[in-house]
Amino acid sequence: MVNKDSLISNVLVSSAFLGIGRLWILKRKIPKILKTLKNIKVIKYLGFIVVYILPLGTIVWMIVDKTNEPTFKNIALFIIICVTLVYNILMNSIISIYELMHQIIEANSKKFSEIDSYAGRVNSAIKEIRKE
Incomplete structure (x- = not known):
């Protein structure tokens, strides 16, 4: 693969849009399930990983892997x-x-x-x- 950065960003953006779309559909149909899911610790930890750990890890990995200069x-x-x-x-x-x-x-x-x-x-x- 020539451009790993664009592949990583495309995968992250498309998975984020897919997840947001599915949550939006669920919210419109089943709001009680979302309220109970919001209080589950596993979902909170998963959200923490997606929001903080994944971007930080991706940036560090790209810099260490020398695919991207530390701009x-x-x-x-x-x-x-x-x-x-x-x-x-x-x-x-x-x-x-x-x-x-x-x-x-x-x-x-x-x-x-x-x-x-x-x-x-x-x-x-x-x-x-x-x-x-």
């Missing part, structure tokens, strides 16, 4: 994918931290409202004792 376009694409990967990992961590903070604040607000009601009862009892 600015390839290096920029590599950096963008790496930055996006790190950003998504950090955003997932930040979102989980905010969810934990929300749960803690909600639990503490319930406890504080109970303490406030008890303090109000004690305050009213003290006022009644002072009146007598």
Whole structure:
């Protein structure tokens, strides 16, 4: 094969369009199945591999295989994918931290409202004792 890069890009683009087309058809027909598939860990890992690992591996393989020179376009694409990967990992961590903070604040607000009601009862009892 003379031009491996065009073969690889054609295969990746056509498989992406085929996958998107099939998902679009499924979404129009069976939306409940898509919602359950979205929550399956294997599908999430497969999406991670397709979005991050496959492009990074392809760029690295093309540079190592000497089929493609490390041009600015390839290096920029590599950096963008790496930055996006790190950003998504950090955003997932930040979102989980905010969810934990929300749960803690909600639990503490319930406890504080109970303490406030008890303090109000004690305050009213003290006022009644002072009146007598």
